Amino acid sequence: MTTELPLADGPPPRERADAARNRAKVLAAAERLFAEGDPTAVTMDDIARTAGIGRGTLYRRYPDRASIARALLDEHERALQERLLRGAPPLGPGGADGAAPAPAERLAAFYAAMVELLETHVHLVLGAETGAARYRTGAYAFWRLHVTHLAREAGRPDPEVLADQLLAPLAPELFRHQRDGGLTPERITAALAALAHGVLGRD
Amino acid sequence: MTTELPLADGPPPRERADAARNRAKVLAAAERLFAEGDPTAVTMDDIARTAGIGRGTLYRRYPDRASIARALLDEHERALQERLLRGAPPLGPGGADGAAPAPAERLAAFYAAMVELLETHVHLVLGAETGAARYRTGAYAFWRLHVTHLAREAGRPDPEVLADQLLAPLAPELFRHQRDGGLTPERITAALAALAHGVLGRD
DNA sequence: GAGGGAAGTGGACAGCATGTCCACTTCCCT
DNA sequence: AGGGAAGTGGACATGCTGTCCACTTCCCTC
Numbered sequence: 373m374t375t376e377l378p379l380a381d382g383p384p385p386r387e388r389a390d391a392a393r394n395r396a397k398v399l400a401a402a403e404r405l406f407a408e409g410d411p412t413a414v415t416m417d418d419i420a421r422t423a424g425i426g427r428g429t430l431y432r433r434y435p436d437r438a439s440i441a442r443a444l445l446d447e448h449e450r451a452l453q454e455r456l457l458r459g460a461p462p463l464g465p466g467g468a469d470g471a472a473p474a475p476a477e478r479l480a481a482f483y484a485a486m487v488e489l490l491e492t493h494v495h496l497v498l499g500a501e502t503g504a505a506r507y508r509t510g511a512y513a514f515w516r517l518h519v520t521h522l523a524r525e526a527g528r529p530d531p532e533v534l535a536d537q538l539l540a541p542l543a544p545e546l547f548r549h550q551r552d553g554g555l556t557p558e559r560i561t562a563a564l565a566a567l568a569h570g571v572l573g574r575d
Numbered sequence: 576m577t578t579e580l581p582l583a584d585g586p587p588p589r590e591r592a593d594a595a596r597n598r599a600k601v602l603a604a605a606e607r608l609f610a611e612g613d614p615t616a617v618t619m620d621d622i623a624r625t626a627g628i629g630r631g632t633l634y635r636r637y638p639d640r641a642s643i644a645r646a647l648l649d650e651h652e653r654a655l656q657e658r659l660l661r662g663a664p665p666l667g668p669g670g671a672d673g674a675a676p677a678p679a680e681r682l683a684a685f686y687a688a689m690v691e692l693l694e695t696h697v698h699l700v701l702g703a704e705t706g707a708a709r710y711r712t713g714a715y716a717f718w719r720l721h722v723t724h725l726a727r728e729a730g731r732p733d734p735e736v737l738a739d740q741l742l743a744p745l746a747p748e749l750f751r752h753q754r755d756g757g758l759t760p761e762r763i764t765a766a767l768a769a770l771a772h773g774v775l776g777r778d
Numbered sequence: 779g780a781g782g783g784a785a786g787t788g789g790a791c792a793g794c795a796t797g798t799c800c801a802c803t804t805c806c807c808t
Numbered sequence: 809a810g811g812g813a814a815g816t817g818g819a820c821a822t823g824c825t826g827t828c829c830a831c832t833t834c835c836c837t838c
Contacts, residue, residue: 427798503705529765530762530765540749546739566731591784619825623788
């Protein structure tokens with residue numbers, strides 16, 4: 373029996389020039405398509421055709437539309453996650469020099485930041501998660517952890533379950549629906565802030 | 576120019592025997608298929624084949640899967656709506672003889688009733704509404720009106736927007752996800768009750 | 779209880795999306 | 809320059825959607 377899997381995997385092989393070129397074409401085409409129509413209606417075929425490459429090439433790198441949208445969304449979500457962990461209060465934890473913000477304040481700030489992110493990138497979020505898939509993304513796990521922490525800090529019972537329920541109003545489909553119905557981001561944010569203070573505030 | 580549309584439409588024409596037979600077959604087959612697998616993966620073809628009828632026959636009556644699920648769900652939703660409007664407190668309004676329940680109580684009762692409905696029929700709800708379609712159903716409009724009313728009664732600002740946000744935790748995909756994750760309906764209901772009291776209670 | 783027109787039926791068909799496969803091309807290392 | 813590996817693109821098989829229409833079944837009338 374021979375050793376088949378080298379245990380120490382070498383450095384990640386460099387990306388070939390043609391591959392890089394095509395990846396850029398794919399991402400540019402996808403961003404455009406997601407933005408200009410119904411993101412859930414964009415097909416792999418559309419993307420390949422718009423990018424000017426073959427289907428096989430597209431599928432080699434991305435197994436489905438969601439993975440492309442996620443690639444586009446990733447950096448934005450990471451930036452927000454960074455601010456939650458280490459940014460200035462009330463979004464970040466504070467604590468070292470200034471006073472630590474109350475959980476309700478932090479939740480309200482988180483809501484505001486998420487509305488901002490959705491305002492700029494709903495089309496990507498909708499392209500990435502349709503319905504139930506949302507709960508299986510890494511991003512959702514992160515938001516959930518954050519809100520669970522805040523709920524626990526506020527002394528709420530069953531903070532994990534409450535966290536899911538507090539994240540539900542940020543579902544991209546709802547946001548889209550509200551925006552299409554003429555609601556401004558400000559009004560949505562204000563209502564969410566009230567929600568945050570009602571649930572986590574005042575104890 | 577002749578009158579083409581009779582202004583007084585006559586009595587609804589009786590349903591033919593073969594049509595009625597097939598409708599029953601369709602509904603029975605669909606109920607079974609929705610219940611035993613992933614409701615969002617059930618196709619019109621599956622239903623036609625399981626019901627033992629042709630595609631054309633199926634499409635004649637139902638344009639898509641959602642309309643079939645809605646037909647199955649309708650009576651259950653209507654029953655709950657009836658209880659909300661005219662049932663006993665705290666679900667119904669009370670008022671005549673007993674004291675009228677506080678808005679937070681009524682919201683908690685509504686949550687409990689919805690969890691119960693979801694517990695029995697999530698598969699139908701998921702078959703009927705996938706993602707954004709939820710907000711365009713008549714049922715959603717009804718729930719929204721009800722919760723808006725409660726929020727206004729509790730003196731909350733912007734009750735319409737708050738209503739959407741308070742309904743979000745009842746999204747069928749979330750419920751499915753929570754149940755699949757091992758949560759009991761009781762625990763979900765309890766967390767929702769706490770939410771209801773936090774947002775509408777105590778003023 | 780026959781007959782006829784309307785309602786209902788079912789399967790064939792065209793269109794479109796998915797995901798895979800593989801002969802060919804391009805790249806990059808030596 | 810040359811060769812092997814990585815990458816490419818389009819053809820293909822499969823599956824679902826909706827529509828269409830020749831045929832069947834029903835039920836009302838006489």
